Amino acid sequence: MSRPVRLLLADDHPVVRSGLRALLSTEPDLTVVAEAATAREAVAVCARESVDVVLMDLQFGSGMQGVEATAAIVARPDAPRVLVLTTYDTEADILAAVEAGATGYLLKDAPPEELAAAVRAAAAGRSALAPAVAHRLIDRVRAPGVALTPRESEVLRLVADGLSNQQISRRLHLSQATVKTHLVHVYGKLGVESRTAAVAVARERGLIRR
Amino acid sequence: MSRPVRLLLADDHPVVRSGLRALLSTEPDLTVVAEAATAREAVAVCARESVDVVLMDLQFGSGMQGVEATAAIVARPDAPRVLVLTTYDTEADILAAVEAGATGYLLKDAPPEELAAAVRAAAAGRSALAPAVAHRLIDRVRAPGVALTPRESEVLRLVADGLSNQQISRRLHLSQATVKTHLVHVYGKLGVESRTAAVAVARERGLIRR
DNA sequence: CCCGGGATCAACCCTTTGGTTGATGGCGGC
DNA sequence: GCCGCCATCAACCAAAGGGTTGATCCCGGG
Numbered sequence: 313m314s315r316p317v318r319l320l321l322a323d324d325h326p327v328v329r330s331g332l333r334a335l336l337s338t339e340p341d342l343t344v345v346a347e348a349a350t351a352r353e354a355v356a357v358c359a360r361e362s363v364d365v366v367l368m369d370l371q372f373g374s375g376m377q378g379v380e381a382t383a384a385i386v387a388r389p390d391a392p393r394v395l396v397l398t399t400y401d402t403e404a405d406i407l408a409a410v411e412a413g414a415t416g417y418l419l420k421d422a423p424p425e426e427l428a429a430a431v432r433a434a435a436a437g438r439s440a441l442a443p444a445v446a447h448r449l450i451d452r453v454r455a456p457g458v459a460l461t462p463r464e465s466e467v468l469r470l471v472a473d474g475l476s477n478q479q480i481s482r483r484l485h486l487s488q489a490t491v492k493t494h495l496v497h498v499y500g501k502l503g504v505e506s507r508t509a510a511v512a513v514a515r516e517r518g519l520i521r522r
Numbered sequence: 523m524s525r526p527v528r529l530l531l532a533d534d535h536p537v538v539r540s541g542l543r544a545l546l547s548t549e550p551d552l553t554v555v556a557e558a559a560t561a562r563e564a565v566a567v568c569a570r571e572s573v574d575v576v577l578m579d580l581q582f583g584s585g586m587q588g589v590e591a592t593a594a595i596v597a598r599p600d601a602p603r604v605l606v607l608t609t610y611d612t613e614a615d616i617l618a619a620v621e622a623g624a625t626g627y628l629l630k631d632a633p634p635e636e637l638a639a640a641v642r643a644a645a646a647g648r649s650a651l652a653p654a655v656a657h658r659l660i661d662r663v664r665a666p667g668v669a670l671t672p673r674e675s676e677v678l679r680l681v682a683d684g685l686s687n688q689q690i691s692r693r694l695h696l697s698q699a700t701v702k703t704h705l706v707h708v709y710g711k712l713g714v715e716s717r718t719a720a721v722a723v724a725r726e727r728g729l730i731r732r
Numbered sequence: 733c734c735c736g737g738g739a740t741c742a743a744c745c746c747t748t749t750g751g752t753t754g755a756t757g758g759c760g761g762c
Numbered sequence: 763g764c765c766g767c768c769a770t771c772a773a774c775c776a777a778a779g780g781g782t783t784g785a786t787c788c789c790g791g792g
Contacts, residue, residue, distance in 0.1 A: 325631045331541025373631065399609070421535045421583065461738060474719030477779070489741050496781065497738095506748085507779075508718055509684030671768065687749070699771050706751065715750075716778085 316343040317435040318362060320392070322354035322381070323369040328420070332367060332397075335424045342431060351381035358385045363392040365434045370398040370409065379412045386413035393434040397427075416440030460501060460519065467494045472511045472520050526553040527645040528572060530602070532564035532591070533557075533579040538630070542577060542607075545634045552641060561591035568595045573602040575644045578624070580608040580615060589622045596623035603644040618728070626650030670711060670729065677704045682721045682730050 319336065321329045321344060329347045336342050346361060348354035351372045358366065366385060370378035382394045393415040406417050415434045418427065430440035460468065470480045477495070481488045499505060502513045514520045529546065531539045531554060539557045546552050556571060558564035561582045568576065576595060580588035592604045603625040608615065616627050625644045628637065640650035670678065680690045687701045694701075709715060712723045724730045 325541075326634050327541035327545060327630055327637075328537055329541070330544040330634075331535075331537035331539070334540040334544040335537060420537050424536055424540075427537075463739065471718060472722065474714065474716065474722030476716060476719075486739090487741055489743090490739075492780075493740075495779090499780080504684065505780080506684065506686060508681060508721065511718065511721065512682065512684035673769065696769090697771055699773090700769070702750075703770080705749090709750080717749075 316341050317431060318364045319344045319431065320346045320348060320354065320357055320361075320363045320366045322348040322351065322366055322378070323397075324349050324372045325369075328369070332427075335427060336431070339428050342428065351376035351378055354381050355384045358392055359388070365431055366392050366394045367397045367431070368394050368414070370396060370400075379409060382409060382412040382414050393437070395430060395434045395440060460498060464494050464498050464501075465519065467491055468498050468510060468514055469520055471495070471507050472514065526551050527641060528553055528555045528574045529641065530555065530564060530567055530571075530573045530576045531557045532561065532576055532588070533607075534559055534582045535579075538579070542637075545637065546641070549638050552638065561586035561588055564591050565594045568602055569598070575641055576602050576604045577607045577641070578604050580606060580610075580619065589618050592619060592624050593622040603647070605640060605644045605650060615728075670708060674704050674708050674711075675729065677701060678708050678720060678724055679730060681705070681717050682724065 319342060321332050323329050323332075326349075329349075333344050333347075336344060345363065346357050348357055351368075352375060354366060354368065355376075357363065366382075368378050368382055372378060378396065378398070382396065385391055385394055394413065395416045395418060396409040396414045397418045397420060399420050409417055415437075416430055416439055418430050418440070422430075433440040466484065467480060470483060475483065477488050477491045480486070481491045484491075495507065495510070498510055502510050504510045504513055511520070529552060531542050533539050533542070536559075539559075543554050543557075546554060555573065556567050558567055561578075562585060564576060564578065565586075567573065576592075578588050578592055582588060588606065588608070592606065595601055595604055604623065605626045605628060606619045606624045607628045607630060609630050619627055625647075626640055626649055628640055628650070632640075643650040676694070677690060680693060685693065687698050687705070690696075691698045691701045705717065705720070708720055712720050714720045714723055721730070
């Protein structure tokens, strides 16, 4: 056993950062070297300090989100591993995080031992998926599942918030034509014919959280 | 300053419990005497131990939820105060918690000082609302309570299920014109301009449940 | 290297929805 | 008895949404 694993905690909740710090401090081979309360700060810390593993939340209150930060962090040479640690296990979120370059995906209600094990796995370059998350992915593969692309999910979520196509196009810096295209694809995949029906079905299948 | 405030932490996330414990341990007048990983356990602990304030999450994975536990805890004589501590601040959740007997309502992203202050306020019997939460309630009070008529609610619920005006008219044995009239009234009362927005607002205000 | 899928946009057409005006009947309260 | 509210419906117009075709670009896999 050589030097300890150097950790960065990136989460906008002070409670969560303290909790992780407390839980991980009992592990002699793990050291928390920094905390970040915003995604942007997490990227900055990784750029100037030597970090082995980042525990990254996906939701930050505003500004840059966890997925973007993950992509920015792993883009550099000698980048740390990023372990996504979030409350939800929506398929779209998991896929987006993995695509952005996350090494693993954990849920915040995971038992502490699982947490420490995942950090060690990530530090060693191995992938770490929480059992619950792994289950979802397996179900996903087995059920010819409705696989919405990240962009489609994003648009659908804004629809669920009551936005019009025009508002969505402005929010995402797209043309209305593109929004419509995404929605038509969503309707096809969900087997519906209107935006409200799509929202209803997506809610039922857990594709949308509030 | 007499004896310290005795706290119970009720949350299904080990990370959150540890975080709260760590953050509150720096306050000499506050003592965490127990933790509960389920709502049922929280009720049991309150029944057999002397607790002054309960920090209660609303969402537990399964089984009893925070609102029910809150009601059960405050029902007994000499009950501890319950401080709800959750991630979301939807109006429906806040109202439900307050109705169940919660003394205060905090968000998990609140700064640690605010947290400690709220606990002391609760212990002293004072109400504690996070500023963000208070804002919501004020908005709610200022906006006159939207009272949808029974028929309007019925139509809106079918809209939320994804039905078109035509489908609704058949389901309720009405003409489409009548459905439209009801919806226009609903839009006016909710302050929106489309059916999806109406569903979003209604969900937020708890006018619709799944 | 080509192919497929994701993401982007345009132009077109048709249907649905939203907004307005106006009208009828019933029910409850003052 | 009148007024207000709820519920019902019609006709009409403007706007938004839904459906189709087709096109470009980029990327990663075989």
